[in-house]
Amino acid sequence: MHTLAVETSCDETALCIYSDKEGVIGDIILSQAKLHFPYGGVVPELSAREHTRNLLPLLDRLLEETGFDLKRLDFISFTLTPGLILSLVVGVSFAKTLAYYLEKPLVPVHHLEGHVYSVFLQKPVPYPFLALIVSGGHTDLYMVEDFGKYLPLGGTLDDAVGESYDKVAKLMGLGYPGGPLIDSLAKEGRPIYRLPRPMIEEDCLNMSFSGLKTAVRKIVEGGGYSKKDLSASFQEAVIDVLERKVILAVEKTGVKRIVVVGGVSANSELRRRFSELSQKLGFELHIPHPKLSTDNAQMIAYAGMERFKRGVMAPESINPEPNTPLEVFGRLWS
Ligand code: KG4
Ligand code: ZN
Numbered sequence: 417m418h419t420l421a422v423e424t425s426c427d428e429t430a431l432c433i434y435s436d437k438e439g440v441i442g443d444i445i446l447s448q449a450k451l452h453f454p455y456g457g458v459v460p461e462l463s464a465r466e467h468t469r470n471l472l473p474l475l476d477r478l479l480e481e482t483g484f485d486l487k488r489l490d491f492i493s494f495t496l497t498p499g500l501i502l503s504l505v506v507g508v509s510f511a512k513t514l515a516y517y518l519e520k521p522l523v524p525v526h527h528l529e530g531h532v533y534s535v536f537l538q539k540p541v542p543y544p545f546l547a548l549i550v551s552g553g554h555t556d557l558y559m560v561e562d563f564g565k566y567l568p569l570g571g572t573l574d575d576a577v578g579e580s581y582d583k584v585a586k587l588m589g590l591g592y593p594g595g596p597l598i599d600s601l602a603k604e605g606r607p608i609y610r611l612p613r614p615m616i617e618e619d620c621l622n623m624s625f626s627g628l629k630t631a632v633r634k635i636v637e638g639g640g641y642s643k644k645d646l647s648a649s650f651q652e653a654v655i656d657v658l659e660r661k662v663i664l665a666v667e668k669t670g671v672k673r674i675v676v677v678g679g680v681s682a683n684s685e686l687r688r689r690f691s692e693l694s695q696k697l698g699f700e701l702h703i704p705h706p707k708l709s710t711d712n713a714q715m716i717a718y719a720g721m722e723r724f725k726r727g728v729m730a731p732e733s734i735n736p737e738p739n740t741p742l743e744v745f746g747r748l749w750s
Pocket of ligand 1: 578596682683711
């Protein structure tokens with residue numbers, strides 16, 4: 417079976433042709449990072465306009481590169497939610513138009529579900545497992561009992577981790593996206609600044625990162641600080657909290673299989689610390705290749721294939737939604 421997947425939830429325009437037998441046949445991503453760089457964050461109107469401009473030329477390029485005939489598709493997968501609503505509208509309309517023209521079914525995917533299944537592109541993970549999703553818009557812990565069965569365990573009460581990276585980078589005048597910039601600066605710095613680890617001691621799986629950002633702001637406003645050392649200090653505080661909450665989740669659930677996904681899972685120090693932790697505590701760790709950590713359409717194709725195999729399809733009248741929780745989506749579309 418073959419699917420074309422469409423992902424436009426934020427600032428990446430991504431398409432993928434995927435087969436359950438052959439794997440990825442073709443994959444293309446156009447990042448808008450340069451466009452949003454001067455603003456220190458994604459500008460929703462600009463993002464939607466870029467998706468509109470680029471989707472058809474990208475599809476042309478993908479078909480040229482792969483020689484794939486769209487008539488061979490069995491269905492179209494697309495990100496329905498969550499994301500910037502204008503950007504989602506562009507991708508969903510594109511997917512619907514293709515499905516209508518080609519007379520193929522439509523299969524909706526939750527963006528976070530896509531992230532969770534990004535690791536399955538490398539190797540399927542046995543159920544149940546714990547999923548730590550750390551992206552620009554979300555920071556959540558889930559127990560995944562089966563495809564579509566997502567049990568929320570906790571998550572951030574304010575800023576997402578990726579959002580904190582981006583905001584802290586903006587405070588230091590580094591540009592966007594902040595994650596990779598802080599990641600590389602931190603390698604040359606030492607964690608010498610004392611920063612808070614909000615909620616680290618609390619016996620719950622919720623987290624908070626906005627206080628950490630405020631503490632960084634005070635240091636920046638004080639002047640005369642080292643960007644390298646502040647990056648290393650911020651990163652250490654974030655990872656300390658994530659690490660503690662994952663240990664707690666393992667203790668509370670008894671599940672010793674962890675999947676860490678989303679844009680921030682590309683972080684080199686987070687990968688090192690979690691791999692060390694998994695060896696120390698003897699849990700199984702699955703992290704996608706950094707290219708699959710950040711937004712892509714391969715993960716949407718994989719999750720779409722799982723849903724299609726279960727016979728779930730969307731009506732032609734389907735509309736994007738800005739923020740349907742993963743567990744609700746799983747119940748609705750399984
Ligand atoms: O999953 P993603 O590509 O998009 C969303 O679904 O939000 O995540 C993007 C986020 C951004 O906040 C970006 O700064 C962060 O992931 N990110 C990183 C790294 N690469 C991307 N954060 C820390 N270290 C990185 N190497
Ligand atoms: Zn994402």
